[in-house]
Amino acid sequence: MEMSKQLSEQQVELIKSSVPVLAEHGLTITKRFYADLFEAHPELLNLFNHANQKQDKQQQALANTLYAAAANIENLEELLPVVKQIAHKHRSLQVKPEHYPIVGEHLLEAIKKVLGSSATNELLDAWANAYDIIADVFISVEAELYKDTSESSWEGFRRFIVQRKEQETKEVVSLYLVPEDGKSLPTFEPGQYVTVKGYSQSDHYTHLRQYSLSDKPNQSYYRLSIKREETKDVQGTVSWYMHGLAEGAVVELTAPAGEFTPENGEGDLVLMSAGIGITPLTSIAKSALATQPNRAVTFVHFTANRNSYALRSEMEELASAYQSLRYEVYDRDSDSSEMTVDHLINENEQQFYICGPISFVQQMEKKLQELGVSQKQVHFEVFTPLIPV
Ligand SMILES: Cc1cc2nc3c(=O)[nH]c(=O)nc-3n(C[C@H](O)[C@H](O)[C@H](O)COP(=O)(O)OP(=O)(O)OC[C@H]3O[C@@H](n4cnc5c(N)ncnc54)[C@H](O)[C@@H]3O)c2cc1C
Ligand code: HEM
Incomplete structure (x- = not known):
């Protein structure tokens, strides 16, 4: 120095x-x-x-x-x-x-x-x-x-084509993206995200946002599942932009990044999500079970409506395909006061991965801490800037 x-x-x-x-x-x-x-x-x-x-x-x-x-x-x-x-x-x-x-x-x-x-x-x-x-x-x-970029990775932004667009719920759409250059896609670690370049109708800037890769790696596409955000009549810039893209449209992405990524075989996985926080955890669950079918995975999802939430059918199919997956869904409004996690704790080596609004993550962390789970076992991702205090 x-x-x-x-x-x-x-x-x-x-x-x-x-x-x-x-x-x-x-x-x-x-x-x-x-x-x-x-x-x-x-x-x-x-x-x-x-x-x-x-x-x-x-x-x-x-x-x-x-x-x-x-x-x-x-x-x-x-x-x-x-x-x-x-x-x-x-x-x-x-x-x-x-x-x-x-x-x-x-x-x-x-x-x-x-x-x-x-x-x-x-x-x-x-x-x-x-x-x-x-x-x-x-x-x-x-x-x-x-x-640290693999052969098929890329620098800066790379152009992708929206190959398929699937409405998950009223508010969430899944976009299946393939590289425009037709070359192969680098794998990624389940739990990682990409940055997307969006635009707004009201200014001439680019607007960058992160979206988690919601499917497992090693496929011909990257999938993003995006919730249309809206607060007090203000429409979220990039989520609305992405919802407006038609099949065939081009969107630019940077290479996968992030550390919310469990390692293979590091014990039982306990995945806890709320709302659109289900995206990285779906990737994690699908990938963990595909590579280690006997690995004990518990997935608890909190949603506003248990009959209609993003990636529901896919998660249900996964739960019926793998006995080693325990999948529980709670209605946030009616069940939230009951949000108990005691039954998730066992004697095994467990790793907890939590994704959702900051308030949810904090609540879960507190409960786990009270139950004697060590900080090392708890990992989280939030979709807003982290504000260290
Ligand atoms: C690591 C990571 C992974 C993520 N993964 C996903 C994912 O898988 N799926 C997903 O849907 N999202 C994900 N997100 C969130 C995503 O990046 C965006 O933050 C989200 O889509 C909102 O962006 P936006 O441009 O639509 O809204 P923005 O324009 O950024 O606005 C954000 C919110 O603030 C409100 N707002 C804007 N301006 C004002 C104002 N002046 N006054 C009051 N309110 C205002 C908007 O209505 C909106 O609700 C992730 C974020 C991170 C950091
Ligand atoms: C030592 C200097 C810096 C510190 C301590 C710092 C810290 C941070 C922190 C804490 C975040 C939030 C991370 C999160 O979302 O979890 C962040 C995000 C970000 N930083 Fe930095 N940063 C620094 C330098 C820079 C520089 C030089 C740039 C570019 C000019 C930059 C651009 C950004 C952008 C664009 C974001 C994304 C969030 C947003 O746009 O609101 N930062 N940084």
Whole structure:
């Protein structure tokens, strides 16, 4: 590491003592930062999620991660698991090393503006160094991911054709995508996602979103199962765009990414999903049973309507084909107060994979913890930015 990027003891102290102050101004700083960033680099509006911006979600995610890293600046390796997860997302979005100094510059400027006269030169220098050190960790973890591409994988965005479109429910559609170049598809790890390039009728930017691969790997297509999102009459940009694609249309994807991926033979699998969170878990269940038919897999799904939910018939078929699969479906509204997980716990080595809204994941994690399940056994994926606190 270059000398200029070393922090002196004094700088470490300065950073640590300023973290609570910055955290207090957290959102003000990051709002300022994004406003300035997009003014200086409007092209980055093609990369960032506008809906998250409007709802302050991404602001908090980046800032909180940065403060957590700064507070741990002497032992950053402790943060590596979190960094890896973010790095997967960054790689999937094609965040590149040259983006980091741009973000660093505007972040420093924002800190300076918001703290005013209390932002001394010493403090700003210390933060500039700390940012470089943290950015280097991200850049090097991401470099590994960019390098790690199999023969049939690809760099950047690849064009796919919608070969088949299947309405799963009123709100969910499955798209079967094949590469336009006719070449083979790389396999992926069940539980992984791709980034999709969408467009909006109301602006000229590209809008990037992640979608889990909902079928098992090693087929001629990738399947995405997409729920049309809508809140208070605001239609979700990319989910509606994807629903509007006809068979034969072209859509661009980056290569599969993500770490929500069980390993073969690591014990009993317990899969817990709510709503559209069923997508990565369906891939995981189908693939686990195809490769290890005797592996004990428990799948618990919580849905708003047990008679009509995405991937229902497929999951039911799987349950009747494999005795080793125990499949339970609960109605979220009528059964949610009863959401008990006690009966899922056994003496075997178990790994839990949870996917759904943050509130659901937290509720399940808490229950499992109360039942003595260790943190190492619990893995989760949420479809919104993670906000470390
Ligand atoms: C790893 C991962 C895997 C995923 N897998 C899947 C999957 O398999 N299937 C799936 O359907 N989704 C999945 N998602 C979610 C997906 O990426 C999108 O977040 C989702 O489709 C919504 O995107 P959108 O562009 O339609 O909505 P956005 O435009 O991003 O809006 C999001 C929500 O906010 C609301 N909104 C937007 N602007 C405003 C505003 N100004 N005020 C108030 N509300 C507003 C919208 O109505 C919408 O409900 C996944 C996400 C991740 C991170
Ligand atoms: C050290 C610096 C950085 C930190 C600490 C950081 C942190 C984060 C975190 C915590 C997330 C949310 C992950 C999740 O959804 O689970 C995220 C997502 C994202 N990051 Fe970074 N990031 C950094 C640098 C960058 C850079 C340089 C860029 C590109 C200019 C970038 C672009 C994005 C984008 C586009 C997302 C997706 C979410 C969205 O668009 O709202 N990040 N980052």
